Amino acid sequence: xxxxxxxxxxxxxxxxxxxxxxxxxxxxxxxxxxxxxxxxxxxxxxxxxxxxxxxxxxxxxxxxxxxxxxxxxxxxxxxxxxxxxxxxxxxxxxxxxxxxxxxxxxxxxxxxxxxxxxxxxxxxxxxxxxxxxxxxxxxxxxxxxxxxxxxxxxxxxxxxxxxxxxxxxxxxxxxxxxxxxxxxxxxxxxxxxxxxxxxxxxxxxxxxxxxxxxxxxxxxxxxxxxxxxxxxxxxxxxxxxxxxxxxxxxxxxxxxxxxxxxxxxxxxxxxxxxxxxxxxxxxxxxxxxxxxxxxxxxxxxxxxxxxxxxxxxxxxxxxxxxxxxxxxxxxxxxxxxxxxxxxxxxxxxxxxxxxxxxxxxxxxxxxxxxxxxxxxxxxxxxxxxxxxxxxxxxxxxxxxxxxxxxxxxxxxxxxxxxxxxxxxxxxxxxxxxxxxxxxxxxxxxxxxxxxxxxxxxxxxxxxxxxxxxxxxxxxxxxxxxxxxxxxxxxxxxxxxxxxxxxxxxxxxxxxxxxxxxxxxxxxxxxxxxxxxxxxxxxxxxxxxxxxxxxxxxxxxxxxxxxxxxxxxxxxxxxxxxxxxxxxxxxxxxxxxxxxxxxxxxxxxxxxxxxxxxxxxxxxxxxxxxxxxxxxxxxxxxxxxxxxxxxxxxxxxxxxxxxxxxxxxxxxxxxxxxxxxxxxxxxxxxxxxxxxxxxxxxxxxxxxxxxxxxxxxxxxxxxxxxxxxxxxxxxxxxxxxxxxxxxxxxxxxxxxxxxxxxxxxxxxxxxxxxxxxxxxxxxxxxxxxxxxxxxxxxxxxxx
Numbered sequence: 121x122x123x124x125x126x127x128x129x130x131x132x133x134x135x136x137x138x139x140x141x142x143x144x145x146x147x148x149x150x151x152x153x154x155x156x157x158x159x160x161x162x163x164x165x166x167x168x169x170x171x172x173x174x175x176x177x178x179x180x181x182x183x184x185x186x187x188x189x190x191x192x193x194x195x196x197x198x199x200x201x202x203x204x205x206x207x208x209x210x211x212x213x214x215x216x217x218x219x220x221x222x223x224x225x226x227x228x229x230x231x232x233x234x235x236x237x238x239x240x241x242x243x244x245x246x247x248x249x250x251x252x253x254x255x256x257x258x259x260x261x262x263x264x265x266x267x268x269x270x271x272x273x274x275x276x277x278x279x280x281x282x283x284x285x286x287x288x289x290x291x292x293x294x295x296x297x298x299x300x301x302x303x304x305x306x307x308x309x310x311x312x313x314x315x316x317x318x319x320x321x322x323x324x325x326x327x328x329x330x331x332x333x334x335x336x337x338x339x340x341x342x343x344x345x346x347x348x349x350x351x352x353x354x355x356x357x358x359x360x361x362x363x364x365x366x367x368x369x370x371x372x373x374x375x376x377x378x379x380x381x382x383x384x385x386x387x388x389x390x391x392x393x394x395x396x397x398x399x400x401x402x403x404x405x406x407x408x409x410x411x412x413x414x415x416x417x418x419x420x421x422x423x424x425x426x427x428x429x430x431x432x433x434x435x436x437x438x439x440x441x442x443x444x445x446x447x448x449x450x451x452x453x454x455x456x457x458x459x460x461x462x463x464x465x466x467x468x469x470x471x472x473x474x475x476x477x478x479x480x481x482x483x484x485x486x487x488x489x490x491x492x493x494x495x496x497x498x499x500x501x502x503x504x505x506x507x508x509x510x511x512x513x514x515x516x517x518x519x520x521x522x523x524x525x526x527x528x529x530x531x532x533x534x535x536x537x538x539x540x541x542x543x544x545x546x547x548x549x550x551x552x553x554x555x556x557x558x559x560x561x562x563x564x565x566x567x568x569x570x571x572x573x574x575x576x577x578x579x580x581x582x583x584x585x586x587x588x589x590x591x592x593x594x595x596x597x598x599x600x601x602x603x604x605x606x607x608x609x610x611x612x613x614x615x616x617x618x619x620x621x622x623x624x625x626x627x628x629x630x631x632x633x634x635x636x637x638x639x640x641x642x643x644x645x646x647x648x649x650x651x652x653x654x655x656x657x658x659x660x661x662x663x664x665x666x667x668x669x670x671x672x673x674x675x676x677x678x679x680x681x682x683x684x685x686x687x688x689x690x691x692x693x694x695x696x697x698x699x700x701x702x703x704x705x706x707x708x709x710x711x712x713x714x715x716x717x718x719x720x721x722x723x724x725x726x727x728x729x730x731x732x733x734x735x736x737x738x739x740x741x742x743x744x745x746x747x748x749x750x751x752x753x754x755x756x757x758x759x760x761x762x763x764x765x766x767x768x769x770x771x772x773x774x775x776x777x778x779x780x781x782x783x784x785x786x787x788x789x790x791x792x793x794x795x796x797x798x799x800x801x802x803x804x805x806x807x808x809x810x811x812x813x814x815x816x817x818x819x820x821x822x823x824x825x826x827x828x829x830x831x832x833x834x835x836x837x838x839x840x841x842x843x844x845x846x847x848x849x850x851x852x853x854x855x856x857x858x859x860x861x862x863x864x865x866x867x868x869x870x871x872x873x874x875x876x877x878x879x880x881x882x883x884x885x886x887x888x889x890x891x892x893x894x895x896x897x898x899x900x901x902x903x904x905x906x907x908x909x910x911x912x913x914x915x916x917x918x
Contacts, residue, residue, distance in 0.1 A: 142183065142184040142185070142186060142187060142208055142210075142211055142212075142213075143181070143182075143183055143184075143211065143212050143213075143495065143550075143553070144163075144181075144182050144183075144184060144208060144212075144213045144214070144215055145179065145180060145181040145182065145213075145214055145215075145495065146179070146180060146214050146215040146216040146217065147174075147177075147178050147179050147180075147216045147217075148161065148174045148178045148179075148180065148194060148196070148216070148217045148218075148219065149178050149216070149217075149218055149219075150199065150218065150219055150220070151218055151219075151220055154178075155174075155177050155178025155179075156174060156178050156196050156199065156219060157174055157175060157177070157178060158173055158174060158196070158242075158244060159173065159174040159178070159180075159194060159195065159196035159199075159219070160172075160173055160193075160194070160195050160196065161173075161174065161180055161182070161192065161193070161194045161217070162192070162193045162194075162611060163182065163184060163190040163191075163192055163206075163208075164190060164191045164192075164193070165184075165188055165189065165190045165191070168185075169611050170182060170183070170184055170185075170611065171608065171610075171611030172608055173608075173614070181495055181550050181556075182554075183550075183553040183554040184208060187207075187208045187209050187210070188207070188208060189205060189206070189207050189208075190205070190206055190207075190208055191203065191204075191205055192204050192205070192206050192215075192217075194217045194219060195219075196219060199219040199220065200219060200220045202217060202218075202219055212492070241271060241714065241756050241758045241769055242711070243706060243708050243714045243756070245614070245616070245649050245651045245661050245663070246323060246324070246325050246326070246327060246649055246663060247321045247322060247323040247324065247340075248271065248272060248321070248322040248324065248714075248756075249319050249320070249321050249322075250270045250271060250319060250320040250321075250322065251318070251319045252266055252314065252317045252318065252319060252320065262309060262312055262313065262314055262368075263309040263312040263313075263314060263317060263341055264306055264309040264312075265314060266314050266317060266320060267281070267309065267320065267339070269798075269800065269816055269838075270320045270322065270339075271322070271756060271769070271771040271798060272284050272322050272324075272754070272771070272773070273289075273320075273322060273339065274820075275306075281305065281306075281339070282337070283322065283324065283337045283339075284752070284754075284773050284775070284796055289334070289337040289338065289339055290331075290334040290337070290338055290339070291305060291309070291338075291339050291340075291341065292338055292339065292340040292341065293312075293340075293341045293343065294340075294341070294342060294343055294428075295340060296442070296484070297331065308422075308424065308446055308480075312341075312385070312387070312424070313356055313370040313372065313385070313387060315354060315356060315370075315372070315893060316343050316344050316372055316385065317341060317342070317343060317344075318342045318343060318344055319342045320339065320340070320341055320342070321338075321339070321340035321341075321342060322337075322339060323337065323338040323339070323340060324337060324663075324702070324704055324718070325647065325649070325663040325664075325665040325702060325704055326338045326647075326665070326667075327604055327616065327618055327647055327649070328558075328602040328603065328604050328618035328619055328620040328645070328646075328647055329546070329558055329560060329602055329604055329618075331562075331600070332600070332620050332622045332643060332645050332667055332668060333622070333667070333668055333669060333670035333697065334667060334669070344374075349376050349377055349378065350375075350376065350897060351373065351374070351375045351897045352373075352374050352895070352896065352897025353371065353372045353373040353374055353895075353896060353897055354371070354372050354893055354894060354895045354896070355369075355370070355371050355372075355893070355894050356368075356369070356370045356371075356891055356892070356893045356894075357369050357891065357892050358370075358889060358890070358891040358892075359889070359890050359891075360391070360887050360888070360889045361887060361888050361889075362393075362394065362884045362885075362886060362887035363392075363394035363884050364391055364392040364393070364394060364417075365391055366389060366390065366391025366392070366393070367389070367390050367391060368387065368388070368389040368390075369387060369388060370385070370386070370387035370388075371384075371385070371386050371387070372384070372385050373385075374897075379431055379432035379433075380429075380430070380431050380432075381429070381430045381431075382427060382428065382429045382430075383427065383428045384425070384426070384427045385424075385425070385426050385427075386423075386424065386425040386426075387423065387424055388421070388422065388423035388424075389420070389421070389422050389423075390421060391419070392417055392418065392419045393417070393418045393420070393883075393884060394415070394416070394417055394884040395415075395416045395881070395882060395883045395884055396414065396415045396416065396881075396882050397412070397414045397416070397879060397880065397881045397882075398411070398412070398413055398414070398879070398880045399411070399412040399414070399877060399878070399879045399880075400877070400878045400879075401738060401875060401876075401877045401878075402875060402876050402877075403732065403735060403736050403874070403875050404873065404874055404875060404876075405734070405735060405874050405875075406462070406735045406736060407462050408460065408461065408462035408735075408736055409460075409461045409462060410458065410459065410460045410461070410686075410736070411458075411459045412456050412457070412458050412459075412470075413456060413457045413459075414454065414455070414456035414470075415454070415455055415456070416452065416453075416454045417452065417453045417454075418450055418451075418452040419450060419451050419452070420448055420449070420450035421448065421449050421450065422446065422447070422448040422450075423446070423447050423448075424444070424445065424446040424447075425444070425445050425446075426442070426443070426444040426445070427442070427443050427444075428440070428441075428442050429441050429442075436489060436490050436491065436492070437487070437488065437489045437490070438487070438488045438489075439485075439486070439487050439488075440485075440486045440487075440488075441483070441484060441485050441486070442482070442483065442484040442486075443482070443483050443484075444480070444481070444482040444483075445479075445480065445481055445482075446478070446479075446480045447477075447478065447479050447480075448476070448477070448478045449476075449477050449478075450474075450475075450476050450477075451473075451474065451475055451476075452472075452473070452474035452475075452476070453471070453472075453473060453474075454470075454471070454472035454473075454474070454683075455469070455470065455471050455472070456469075456470045456472075456684075457469060457470075458470050458517070458684075458686075460736075468517045468518065468519065468527055469517070469518045469519075469520065469521050469523065470515065470516070470517045470518075470684055471515070471516050471517075471518070471523065472513060472514070472515045472516075472683060472684070473513070473514045474511065474512070474513045474514075475511070475512045475513075476509070476510070476511045476512075477509070477510050477511075478507075478508070478509045478510075479507075479508045479509075480505070480506070480507050480508075481505065481506045481507075482503075482504070482505040482506075483503070483504050483505070484501060484502070484503045484504075485501070485502045485503075486499065486500065486501045486502070487499070487500045488500075495549060495550040496547075496548065496549045496550075497546075497547070497548040497549075498545075498546075498547050499545070499546040499547075500543075500544070500545050501542075501543070501544040501545075501546075502541075502542075502543055503540070503541065503542045503543075503544075504539070504540065504541045504542075505539065505540050506537075506538070506539045507536070507537070507538045507539070508535075508536070508537050508538075509534075509535070509536045509537075510533075510534070510535045510536075511533070511534045511535075512531075512532070512533045512534075513531070513532050513683070514529070514530075514531045515528075515529055515530050515531075515682065515683065515684055515685075516528075516529040516577065517529065517684065517685060526577060528577065528684075528685040529576070529577030530574065530575060530576055530577060530682050530685070531574075531575040531577070531582055532572070532573065532574050532575070532681065532682065533572070533573040534570065534571070534572050534573075534679070534681075535570065535571055536568060536569075536570050536673075536674070536677075537568065537569045537570075538566065538567065538568040538569075538673065539566070539567060540564060540565065540566040540567075541564070541565060542562065542563060542564035542565070543562070543563055543564075544560065544561070544562040544563075545560055545561055545562075546558070546559070546560035547559050547560065554607060554608060555605055555606070555607045556604075556605070556606040556607070557603070557604070557605055558602075558603065558604040558605075558606075558618070559601075559602065559603040559604075560601065560602055561600065561601045562598070562599070562600040562601075563597075563598070563599055563600075564597070564598045565595075565596070565597050565598075566594075566595070566596045566597075566673075567593070567594065567595050567596075568592075568593070568594040568673050568677075569593055570591070570592040570593070570594070570677055570679070571590075571591045572588075572589055572590045572591065572592070572679045573589050574588040574589045574682070586632070588680055588682075589632060590630060590631075590632045590633070590678070590679055591630070591631035591632055592628070592629070592630055592631075592677050592678060592679065592693075593628070593629040593631065594626070594627075594628050594629075594673060594676060594677070595626070595627045595628075595629075596624065596625070596626050596627075597624070597625045598622060598623070598624050598625075599622070599623045600620065600621065600622040600623070601620070601621055602618060602619065602620035602621070603618055603619065604616065604617070604618035605617055605618060611653075612652055612653045612654070613650075613651070613652050613653075614650070614651045614652075614653075615648075615649065615650050615651075616648070616649040616650075617646070617647070617648040617649070618646070618647055618648075619644060619645060619646040619647070620644075620645045620647075621642065621643070621644050621645070622642070622643050622645070623640070623641075623642045624639070624640070624641055624642075624643075624670075624697075625638075625639070625640045626638065626639040626640070628676065628693040630678065630693070635693075637693050637694060639696070641697065643668050643697075645666045645667055645668070646664075646666055647663070647664065647665045647666065648663065648664050649661065649662070649663045650662050650663075657709060657710045658707075658708070658709060659706075659707070659708040660705075660706070660707055660708075661705075661706045661708075662703075662704070662705050662706075663702075663703070663704045664701075664702070664703050664704075665700075665701075665702045665704075666700070666701055667699075667700045667702070668697045668698060668699050668700060669697060669698035669699075669700060669722070669725065669726070670697050671695040671697065671726050671742070674691065675691055675692065675695060675726065675728075675742045676691055676692060676693050676695050676742075677691040677693070678690065678691045678692060678693045679691060685737075686736060686737050686738060687737075687738045687740075688733070688737060688738070688739050688740065689728075689740045689741075690739060690740065690741045690742065691742050692726075692741065692742040692743055695726045695742060695743075695744060696724055696726070696744055697724070697726075698722055698723065698724045698725040698726060698744070699722065699723045699724055700720065700721070700722040700723075701720070701721045701722075702718070702719070702720045702721075703718070703719045703720075704716060704717070704718050704719075705717045705718075712757065712758045712759055713755075713756070713757055713758075714754075714755070714756040714757075714758075715753075715754070715755050715756075716752075716753070716754040716755075716756075717751075717752070717753055717754075718750070718751070718752040718753075718754065719749075719750070719751050719752075720748075720749070720750045720752075721747070721749050722747060722748055722749075723746075723747040724744050724747070725744065725745060725746060725747060725748065725826075726742060726743065726744045726745065727742070727743070727745055727825060727826040728740050728741065728742055728826060729741050729742075729743050729745055729781075729783060729784055729786060729826050729827050730826075730827060730828060730869045730877055731784050731785065731786060731872060731875075732872075732874060732875045734874075738877065741784065743783045743784055744783065745781045745782070745783040745784075745786070745826050745827065746779070746780045746781040746782050746783065747780050748777060748778060748779045748780065749777070749778045750775050750776070750777045750778070751775065751776050752773060752774065752775035752776070753773070753774055754771070754772070754773045755770075755771070755772045755773075756769070756770070756771050757769070757770045757771075764804060765803065765804050765805070766801065766802075766803055766804075767801070767802045767804075768799065768800070768801045768802075769798075769799070769800045769801075770797075770798075770799050770800075771796075771797065771798045771799075772795075772796070772797050773795070773796040773797070774793060774794070774795050774796075775793065775794045775795075776791065776792075776793055777791065777792060777793075777794055777824060778790070778791040779791075779824050779829075781826060781827045781870075781871050785872065785874075786827050786871040786872050787871050788827055788870045788871025790824075790829070790870065792822060792824070792829075793821070793822070794820070794821055794822045794823070794824070795819075795820075795821040795822075796818070796819070796820050796821070797818065797819050798816070798817070798818040798819075799815075799816070799817050799818075800814065800815075800816045801814060801815045801816070802814045803815075806841075809843075810843060810844065811841050811842070811843050812841070812842050812843075812844070813839070813840065813841045813842075814838075814839065814840050814841075815837075815838075815839045816836075816837070816838040816839070817835065817836070817837045817838075818835045818836055819833060819834075819835035820833060820834055820835055821833045823865070823867065827869050827870055827871045827872070828867050828868065828869050828870065828879075829867055829868065829870055830865060830866060830867040831866045831867055831868055831878070832866050834862060834863055834864055834865055834866075835862055835863065836857065836858040836859075836860075836862055836863040836885060837858070837859045837860055837862070838855065838856060838857045838858065838859065839855075839856055839859070840853060840854060840855035840856065841853065841854050841855075842854075849894060849895040849896055850892070850893065850894055850895075851891075851892070851893040851895070852890075852891070852892055852893075853889075853890070853891045853893075854888070854889070854890050854891075855888070855889045855891075856887070856888050856889075857885055857886060857887050857888075857889070858885040858886040858887070859886070861882075861885075861886045863882075863883075863885045863886075864880065864881070864882045865879075865880070865881050865882075866878070866879070866880040866881075867879055
């Protein structure tokens, strides 16, 4: 009885507190109506202040103790502070604010706004924002070009993408996760024009609302959206000269009529790419040395089209859809001189002809409802994608350079057909007056079907090999739920905590061998954040994130892919997910100086190991190889050397990384420092010509992954110019990559006493790019705010 009475008293007290509180909400935007995220708003009365920070849509929700006259101060970087008196008279009120740029001036009631650019780098509680702005890099380039110049991101032309100090990363586009990885993701982003990018968000500690399995790092590409009624867009023509010439054309269209909005992007590329590799392999047990001097030419014709549609059903509800299609039809030619010292026959000429066709279809339907005063938000996402990839490769090895006498050969045909459907529901509400509560559930199902046909060359023609041929089926179901709680404890202190639970059920079937495998695991993943604003010039934040890393679908495919008679690639259906635990402490001084200390501990990692099948066959095998620990220090300086003329962004990073590999007779444990530095300089209105320029340089002292480490540093120097003919809507840009041809990787294997492999690789990074852009239509755009697709985590693993 006493317990029940106490609960009734507590409930009565809570309801009385909620009854007496005043709720006020609104939107903070600039004079053009563009939302301003992370603006600070403070209501002050009787020497007591109550503050909030606007979200990414520029909205805020604030709880006040009572009605009355308040002094309201609104501020944001690069905008003039707004101070005004306001009488709060109702229990629920909506109050919007508009801020002016700090260099705007008013003449006779007409505002002449010379918009000041945002800083190149911004640091928030859980992410780093790289504002692409109007640099030569953003004109005529691609999303992949921008990623290669974004602080903390390592984007290699082999398709590898990760953050410094992390083993894996996933890409989102407008908060919707891409379903591709590796070379497929690189090709997709290489078809996306950089002109349409607002910013790149590097999320080093994704909150619980993001899908798990990403290895604690997310890269979000934020695109633009039309604001005014009417049609606008642009057409970009680009010519690129490296070893071969390539051409790219892209078009963007944005349309808005009252409550209906649609955007469309389409593009395509023609031309060849070139790469070369030199590999020295020492087989110690048999006293043999092999060198492979290899050149690779790929003639691809990627095209892509994407459209995003939204319709406002009511002022409080929205329905939308997204459709994406990409296609690539490529032919490749790989030729190599194979020298074997210690064998009776010591020289071969290898040719590898490849034909690959890829089609990808993706669709999304979404619904969003926002309650009055924006205190409740319901979002529903239904998603589907289908991915079809067919690849035919023919390898022939000859005794002579004239390709007359065949020594060895094989032919393989692979086809991957994958589909996924998912449903996701997210709900947000303000509870107890001043706590933001987010929760959601998700279900997703993925199936891949992979036949593999393999033929050996004989003097009588091609002979089917049923020992190597296979048929692999993969099925995966994911159930997930999460919650996040965020509270502004004081005007200076903000805290956030949450957790995500995911259950994964996997079934693999090899039809040829009648092998079945089943995995089922559940992960509970907490996360926490705290941010303390000491004053306007000093801010401290800390985060801790628990996550795991799912293997890609292709990595779990157990096929043996023979790229030659002595080089085999092999998947592993028994791969287990890796685990990660990450800490990050950040300090921001005057918003231009960012310092971070990071610690990461990742275990049970999976990846491609280099080993051998005795006596002299090189095997690239997927395996759970071990763990790594990393402690890193990062500094980011964004400073104006000459105001409005010359700006620099300098990023320094040093890590102490311990790599422990123990799998397939490979044992290695090494600790070594890794130093990265990147300097990006931008120049405005050079010599009063209206030409803007940029100069970029990067240096990496070492790289390590699985059982391979680099042997020498690598980096690059780039520069570019852009001329904007605003009056006629034209832009012309030129960009030169890797001027000194220094972005060459050279590494070797570690941890195996029977062999070692020393590989040098170059991906034709040195090139010149010239672009012409024509803009048309109404000019006002704003940042898109899309919702994460329900099939987010599955898509990225193809």
